[in-house]
Structure formats: C-alpha cells, structure tokens
Amino acid sequence: MKELPATYWLTELLDVKVLDVDASENDEFLGHRLASSTGRVFGGQVLAQALMAASKTVSADKLVHSCHNYFIRPGDCDHDITYKVHRDLDGRNFSNRRVVALQNNKPIFNLIASFQGESDGYQHQIDMPADIPPPDNLLNENALAEKHKVSLPEHVYSMLNRYRSIEVRPINEEAHFLRSDKKLSQATWFKAKETLPNTASLHRAILAYATDLTLLSTSGRPHGMLWMDENVATASIDHTVWFHANDIKTDQWLLYLMDTPWSGNGRGLNRGSIFTQSGELVASVAQEGLIRIK
The missing domain is CATH 3.10.129.10 (Hotdog Thioesterase)
Structure with missing residues (x-):
C-alpha cells in the first residue's frame, strides 16, 4: 500500500x-x-x-x-x-x-x-465537570511545544512539530510532554483537523485513534515521569473503547478526562471519559500500559 x-x-x-x-x-x-x-x-x-x-x-x-x-x-x-x-x-x-x-x-x-x-433502554450518565475551561482560548500542543522549546529534547520538539491529524489542547497546559504537578489525572480537548463526511464508522474509528494519543502518559503523572524519559520504557499493552452515543462527531471538540487508579509491577492502568461540549458522555476508555524502569 x-x-x-x-x-x-x-x-x-x-x-x-x-x-x-x-x-x-x-x-x-x-x-x-x-x-x-x-x-x-x-x-x-x-x-x-x-x-x-x-x-x-x-x-x-x-x-x-x-x-x-x-x-x-x-x-x-x-x-x-x-x-x-x-x-x-x-x-x-x-x-x-x-x-x-x-x-x-x-x-x-x-x-x-x-x-x-x-435499541431503546434506560439512560443515565456521569456529569461532565463544570469547571473545565472551553477549548477556544487554550494552546494546542504545537503552540505549547514552541513555548517550552528550550526545555524539550531536540528529537521530541521535532516530533511534536510534525503534522498531526488531530488537534489536542491540554487543560492547564499539562501536555503529555511537559512536567507538571504530581497528580492522578489529566484532561484535553481534541478534534480532527479536517471536515469529515457523515459516516458513523469513520467517526468511531477516528475516536478510537484519538484515545491512544495521551492516555498512557496519565499513569506517569503521579511519579513525575514522562514517556520520553531515558530511564523508562513505555508502550500500550491492551486498550478498550466503549462507544455510548449513536451520533459521534470527531470534527467537533471533544473533552477527554483521564485518570489512573493504579500502577505497579511495571504496568499502569488508565481510564478515560469523553464528552461533547454540551456534556454528553459519548465514550469510555480503559488502557493498561508498560511503564517499566530500565
């Protein structure tokens, strides 16, 4: 191909x-x-x-x-x-x-x-947090890489400046390549850069694509660890996506809330909830990844 x-x-x-x-x-x-x-x-x-x-x-x-x-x-x-x-x-x-x-x-x-x-059925969902800033005034990952260029390894800066088909805007500038306070969670807005056809299978596949962009880095945050640190090896092991909404639009902003309930034995568990700007929960994610100390 x-x-x-x-x-x-x-x-x-x-x-x-x-x-x-x-x-x-x-x-x-x-x-x-x-x-x-x-x-x-x-x-x-x-x-x-x-x-x-x-x-x-x-x-x-x-x-x-x-x-x-x-x-x-x-x-x-x-x-x-x-x-x-x-x-x-x-x-x-x-x-x-x-x-x-x-x-x-x-x-x-x-x-x-x-x-x-x-199919019809009973409906409920968790609420989207009310204190999440909207994406409009947040910096995307390219702008954050430029802002913090002096602190980034050259190969990481170069990688971040390659074209990416998904635009990601981290909350509080807590990008997966920047060190921040040690915590059990992180959040981003994301959407596809192109205008997409109204094809449900394509939007679902793109959502699955986007769920693997930042999730693994969540389990490193409690330890002040980044995926690019030379003393660690990171990789996805298994990854599950549950699609809730019938109508999912990945060319519109979606909020990705991520948390990590556990890490140990060289692995880290990460979870994610994906919301529309109006607060509809459209998907849930879970992933276990390798975070082994070299």
Missing part, C-alpha cells in the same frame, strides 16, 4: 482496501502506511484501521459499541499491515468480529469488536 505524505488526512489513512473475500468468510484488508520519526507505527493507527476493516464487513445499521484490543508487537512503518477479519457472529441485533493485524506474517495486534443495531 502507498505511503501517505506528511500532511495526510485521516480519511486517507483509515481507508483500508479489500485484499480478498473468500467463501470461508475471512476478509483481508490492507492499510496505508505513514512514516514516523521513531520508525514505529502509532498504536492508534493500527487500532483505527483494524476497526475500519471490521466495520466494512458489518451491515450499516449496526454500529460498534465496544472494541477490545491487544498490542502484541511494535509495527514497522516500512512494511505493509494486513488486517484479517473473522466474522464470528451476525445475529439479529448484534454482530461480532475478530481482527488480526499481520506484518511480515506475524501478528502485531488483535481486536475483538461488537456491533449493535439501535
């Missing part, structure tokens, strides 16, 4: 292509490649492409309501990733899919996703 230019769109990156559909109902897709300063594929990209591949095998009246994901091996930006979809269930109300992401014939990522048709 082609390598996308530095100023890519998410609509391009997540446009996985059919490789093969056979009688055994195993579908294969190929994802576009994107260069990285580290040579590794961003985990959110693999997650989002796998979810798009699964969505292409499900009827349009069913939307993904949960996906459970395991990062097995780091992806290499120089090689194609094949997504093999297994159609485990197509019921009246639910469909279930398993996806294995393969690179050089080895699995690098597994996804299990459940899709559901629209």
